[in-house]
Amino acid sequence: MEEDNAAGPSKKALKKAEAKAKKEALKAQRAAERVATQVSNIELEDDPAKDNYGTTTNPTFSADAEEVELRDLDDSYDGKKVVIRAWLQNSRTQSAKMGFVELRKGGNWTIQGLVLATITGTGAESQLPAEGTPVISRRMVKFITAINPESFIAVEAQVKRPLEPVKSCRISTLELHITKAFVLAAAPPVLGMTMAASSQPVANFSDEEPKAEEEVKKEPEAEGGIPAASMLTHLDNIAMHKRAPVQQAIADIRIEVKRLFRSYLEERRFKEFEPPCLIGAASEGGANVFRLAYFGQEAFLAQSPQFYKQFEIAGGRERVFSIGPVFRAENSNTPRHMTEFTGLDLEMEIKHSYTEVISVLEGVLLHILRGLRERCADEIQIVRSVYPSEDFLLPEPGKEVRLNFAEAQKLLREEGPEEFRNVRDDEDMSTAQEKALGAVVRAKYNTDFYVLDKFPETARPFYAKVDDAGTTVGDNVRVTNAFDFFLRGQEVLSGGQRINDPKELEERIRAKGVDPNSEGIKEYLTTFRQVGVPPHGGGGIGLDRVVAWFLALPSVHLAAFYPRTPKRLLP
Amino acid sequence: MEEDNAAGPSKKALKKAEAKAKKEALKAQRAAERVATQVSNIELEDDPAKDNYGTTTNPTFSADAEEVELRDLDDSYDGKKVVIRAWLQNSRTQSAKMGFVELRKGGNWTIQGLVLATITGTGAESQLPAEGTPVISRRMVKFITAINPESFIAVEAQVKRPLEPVKSCRISTLELHITKAFVLAAAPPVLGMTMAASSQPVANFSDEEPKAEEEVKKEPEAEGGIPAASMLTHLDNIAMHKRAPVQQAIADIRIEVKRLFRSYLEERRFKEFEPPCLIGAASEGGANVFRLAYFGQEAFLAQSPQFYKQFEIAGGRERVFSIGPVFRAENSNTPRHMTEFTGLDLEMEIKHSYTEVISVLEGVLLHILRGLRERCADEIQIVRSVYPSEDFLLPEPGKEVRLNFAEAQKLLREEGPEEFRNVRDDEDMSTAQEKALGAVVRAKYNTDFYVLDKFPETARPFYAKVDDAGTTVGDNVRVTNAFDFFLRGQEVLSGGQRINDPKELEERIRAKGVDPNSEGIKEYLTTFRQVGVPPHGGGGIGLDRVVAWFLALPSVHLAAFYPRTPKRLLP
Structure with a gap:
């Protein structure tokens, strides 16, 4: 679906739409003029x-x-x-x-x-x-x-x-x-986008600026005869975009996700904290990080609250969560990507096993997904009237699906499409593989929500704790106590147990080719050396993705209040 | 108090403290060695x-x-x-x-x-x-x-x-x-900062890096004989800083402020939203804004969610609030300033008068202040045991103090210190004036919480709505429907009615010397022209300041989870 939208309508359709839009605008203008004359008379x-x-x-x-x-x-x-x-x-x-x-x-x-x-x-x-x-x-x-x-x-x-x-x-x-x-x-006599157009499905998610000869807004005609508008037109008419019942409903659902996340965790003694956005080092890899001049030094925008969640655990906060913006300087112009999005993060002490973390995260996501169906039935209906979707299949209580990464790859090899006959147990999955697996799991287990556990260490960052039993997959690659969660075959959560022993941590940092004395890493490692840090783990949920994939929206940009993309910073 | 802290202890005291700290460290080291030997035996x-x-x-x-x-x-x-x-x-x-x-x-x-x-x-x-x-x-x-x-x-x-x-x-x-x-x-045998030191009041809030000859941590001796540590030492030992009961209590109080803010507003049908941090223009004045390279353009970090709150109102959301980071690129190294802090913001439609906004904001702040006394009595006690403070005086219900700016200046002239005999009704107040006024109001009205209303337009941004009655003060300066709230004589909230008519808005933008066609301003103004925007107003509360001034902490840095200052980005 998203590919169709990303590609957009044909040139011919666009020309026709342009002509139609011009005509409509003219008609509206004349009507407005007539009315103005009448009223002034x-x-x-x-x-x-x-x-x-x-x-x-x-x-x-x-x-x-x-x-x-x-x-x-x-x-x-x-x-x-x-x-x-x-x-x-x-x-x-x-x-x-x-x-x-x-x-x-x-x-x-x-x-x-x-x-x-x-x-x-x-x-x-x-x-x-x-x-x-x-x-x-x-x-x-x-x-x-x-x-x-x-x-x-x-x-x-x-x-x-x-x-x-x-x-x-x-x-x-x-x-x-x-x-x-x-x-x-008073609204002006001619709106940049009418309520009828705003209430149609968005016609085109490309955020390319229109070329000079295409300056008239692209509004291809939808089935009902009301012209649909592109995402560009929606965002250029931000107030009209927001006034449409579908966007009101999405915003209400988004708020409810946060509320459900928070209430579930607070009931379980998680305490909120606020990680900083401005940080002094590109701690989690320098590739996709925004940099800025900061009083003679360089500052970076946080890609995740990972290190800070762990500092909270080191600081004796036991169980913490945060809800806030994270940033990725990724030049990806797709309906799946944004440069700023909202992370729902948690971190907790582990008593016996990292599966305690999986249980909390599975619990909170199911609480969210079930809660939405109960509390937002009207809003979901409104969204579906514009963006039709299949019912989101939830597992029955006690029948939650947790697969090990290697089991999932086997399933994909055996029951997935031809092209995935050779996927390996020691290499990370592509988005296409994830989606294919989503279909296989749905058919087999009747659920759109599941967990993949025990990712190979090749697919995880240095702080991921390696499985105690020393299990290996593929070409002698160890597996980690780390997992991803999926909605409709798309990843919405990454998490796992973190290394809490400074020696083990330094070893893994070196093994990943990172300098343990580089800025940011040094301070991170120092914290583990300075004090005893209890065993802990956690995960991060992409709020925008949870909303978008639960509702099967064609773009994550529809789930955001003000989507930020490589080409869009205003309004 | 803060001036003392900013200035720090004398050189002699520091030398003595250094020597003492060295001695203590050596003693601890030896004790640890003895223990290690015993255990291995x-x-x-x-x-x-x-x-x-x-x-x-x-x-x-x-x-x-x-x-x-x-x-x-x-x-x-x-x-x-x-x-x-x-x-x-x-x-x-x-x-x-x-x-x-x-x-x-x-x-x-x-x-x-x-x-x-x-x-x-x-x-x-x-x-x-x-x-x-x-x-x-x-x-x-x-x-x-x-x-x-x-x-x-x-x-x-x-x-x-x-x-x-x-x-x-x-x-x-x-x-x-x-x-x-x-x-x-296991913790190491010698801690960078002991629990006893971490539980003392911070000795020095300067965030200057220590000079080479002062490299030993400055830990002047506190009264009880346990050396107190500087803020630098606290932040360099972030886990120990956080483990101290006083910091645990401050964090718990901070969380409660957010919870009280949210619950009060949600009960009154306010809906949460998320303004972006990355924005395309330095919309509210370019001076104190962080800039960054953004895929060939320039991006800025939001100094407030102001425009976005107004877009939500234009978008039909009626009453909104947000809780999130805001940024100021101000090179101020004082215990009152940070470069990143948390804003508690709200915006609402106005039915009859902007005083509806004052009532909601006064309501939410009193709900927070009274709520803290009820729910966080233990935590407040813990904080006071380290940072002693006078009881925060709250007005009795129905006796809330709202003064017009001009009345307040008159009060300051007549009952304030000598140096403020000539303050004008058409010029903004300095921090010193604010504090002096706080003392006068406390003595006269028996409250540490009050509102100053009707600020002169010279002291407010272009979007502030001028008083309908055309009231002027001083040298024929009009007053606005804008106000500030104070805790213990220090500002924690700015708010007011915003201009919702695009013509009036453009006029005020020009009058303030801003180009209505400049980037960011143009898009802002366009939104008001594109659709009818109802009368509205709101305000922004500085969360860090509410926590710090309510508790009478010597620095706002103590109220933050990870204070960001011009010299501090790690951890």
Whole structure:
């Protein structure tokens, strides 16, 4: 799926889309101009309803109306007068006397509003309604239905049950009979991306800047006839991107992942800490690290909180977790990569075996995945309505799948595609192998979540603890007490037991060809020599990936609040 | 206080301290050597108790002993056999037959252990104890009391009530009768900083590297005769720094601040979001911003999440908060400054007035300050035992102090020190003025927490909304709907209403001499033009400062997990 998106639509489709987009824009512009003329023609001074509508930052409402959020409206409000602040999402004119609007708030709560003129007749013939009835003029109806979509407005209205349920709105059994309406913040007549376009699946994830001759936004037509926008257009219209219910739902799911991670660990006596972003050495390999000038020295942006989690253990914190940004200076322009993402990390003392760490990590991930299904059912449904996906298969309790790396490679050789007949037990897996294995495991064990344990030392960093039993695989390569976790065949977590003995650590550092006296490494090693450090292990979860792969999104960029890629730093 | 610390002790005192430190180190070294000799002289093979002690990564214990954490030990364990993993903090030999140890775990939980030889007689005369009694030799007693302090050990023991309470330990009504003891991770014989030194107040906060002739650690003698260490020594011995109960307590308090911040806001429907650290423009002024090479362009580290919080509001998120790192490339080597710190930020839609924002921020800060007193009473006590402070005075509910900036300046002129007789209502305050005002407010209103509102526009950034009433102060300077919050006379929060109208915003950007088409500013302004953005406001709290000033710590560096200063990036 992601390959299709990365490649994008054909040139012909793009040309057609461009032409269509231009036409749409022109049409919208003209409509806006017409409306502007109409509105300016209304002489508000003459209007008996003039105090009941307009554009203001400080509307006054009657004291007896309750301010209420859309999401809180329920049948108990039937017949009550309320004040609602919301986005005007749509409007239409039924007649000169009557108009409809659709209001949206709280991400995804929508309701229908209607406005009906109470002043009968026109011009000199017009008659005010009876005392106590709201004064609503035809001009007021015109004003309200001419408000630019996505403007932020405040209305006073009476809540009533509609004659029949309003299917197009989430709140379908109530509607608002508008008596006052004020624009608090007007959207422009033409939006850079409409709500309809923003609510379509993103058409193209390439973050290449469009070439000069392609400057008109690429918005290939989606199936329903509404043009879909590229990721570039989405990010260039960041507010509209975020207002779409699908992005609201993804953001809510992302927050819930963090909340579930935190609550599970806090219940198990993990304590939060904050690792630094600015560090003094490219400790975990210098290749993909951002460097910056720092008061005459050089500083680096942390690629992971690894060393700092271990310092916390050395410092007697027992069980720690952190949630924060990590950075990779990798020039990879794919829907799988970002230069800044959020790590959910933990580290803990080990009592008897590193499998205690696997159990906590498996526990927290299952808590997250099960928790999302329970708490975010609505949000998942919204995401699926835009990005369809198969149900995420979770293992039954007690039937969690943990495979050793060598077992997994064997499975891939025997049951995977032809091209993986010769994968080795002593070499790391490629992304393609991982995905193929995901399919094999799903078919065999009926789960999209599993653990690969005992990675060969060739595939792990110097701090990974080698298996005590001295097990070897392939060409006499020792295995480690280190593991990866997968969602839908894609890695979301790396972890393992760390070496806590300074002699063993120095030996492994040298064996990996790293200078134990190099900056950063020296200070790391020193900490283990300075004090006794208990046996420990941990893991790091990529938050963006958990969200993206759980929802089977076509790009991890959709899961981020502000995706950072080699070509994208704004907004 | 901080000036004293920044200046540090006199040269003479330092020389004396150096000599003392050298002497102490030598003494410790010799003691360690003696112990090492003793231990190696023990021929373990001969010892009938040899399976009950030693150095191992994988001790085996009897199956009937329960593994328990020190903090969970209560009277219900009296008489039970338990396994405890902990730091050996201290030991002493009572006789050849008997020794005492002090174990520490969970930051600050300590208990006394004793080990008593059950094998009677010596050499050929020795007799094993009766069947069922633990086999403990004199060699085992010697081994245990010779373990280097701060080693991580596991013991099997019977929990018993001591003859009289052990005053030196937090768990004073229970003690451990040790039957097995294994060193899991040995500390070296000489620690770079002892626990006693680490538990003293930091002697010197300067982060200058010591000059060549001063290379011996500066550890001026504290009152109790235990040498205090400089911040340099603390950070160079990061694990020992963290193990001290005072730092454990500060870390626990810091975590609680975040938890209280989050829970208060989540209950009020604020949603978390994650602003980026990497940004494409030095949007809020280029002076104190870190720059880095970014795939052929330049990237910057965010100085605040300001613009991104506003994008969330534009994107329909209503009420948001974030907790994360922010960066200042300020070459300030003071106990008040760091280059990386944690911001607690929020932003919210405004319905009627920006005072709604003040109320939420005042609410969350009071919730934090009151919450700390309730939930962290023990931790606060521990911190005060090292860094004494006056009670933090909180206003009674309903008597919160909000002063306008001009009122505060008047107060300072009239009731403050002589030097501030001429402070102006249209110029920002200095740190010295703030502190002086803190004293005046404390004396007058009996509170260490208060709000200054309506700052003059000269003192605020371009996005600050000017007061609607057109109020001016001093030399015809308009005031803004912007405010600061103070703890003990030191600023911990800046906030206010933001301009949400793009025309007004552009005007203010120009008035502040900023180019509205410069990178970052252009994209910021564009967002307001692209869509209607509701009235909104918010604020940013400095987490490190809240912790430091609430506890009246001599330096904000003590509140951070890994303080980053112009001269300190490691560990």
